[in-house]
Amino acid sequence: MFDPVSIVVAALIIMGLFFMIVGPIGLIRLPDLFTRAHASGKCDTLGQALILLGLIVYEGFTFDAVKLLLLIIFLYIMSPTATHAIVRAAHILKYHAWKPGEERE
């Protein structure tokens, strides 16, 4: 269990897991939509990248590692784009942006 490869894999996965936990906490605590979009969009992208990178290190040089790399690259493009589309729709629908001192939604 304590050979260097599995230590690197465990470290990467635990770091990815940390970002995966911080994302939803930000999604719940933050006052309005635009701040929540920051929390969920960014934490998800980095969290999945770290966890899948850990799996690539665990997998080594096989065809599955290439699939995982494709998944990471696709999610790197997908997550920010999807979050941008949602926030753009919210901006057009004139969602109220929270200002300090106001009541949170």
Next chain:
Amino acid sequence: MIDLFTVTGLVLICTIFLCLFRVIIGPGACNRLIAANTIGTKIILLLVLVGYIYGRNLFLDIALAYAMINFLATLAIAKYLEKGCIC
């Protein structure tokens, strides 16, 4: 190493319930859509982890397909919210 994947999967399931809270409570449609998109990304990771726990390589392809479908669904709903029609 397999039990590390199991623990990661269980923690991911707990974070999905946190996002589910925002899906139910979220004041507007866009709040719910962001939470649903987050849940989708987490499900992709769960698929890959379950694939590794049970040693089946097919789950990677399923995760790739699910990532694409999740992306298209989020874009279509965002466009519907914005314009009122998708076409």
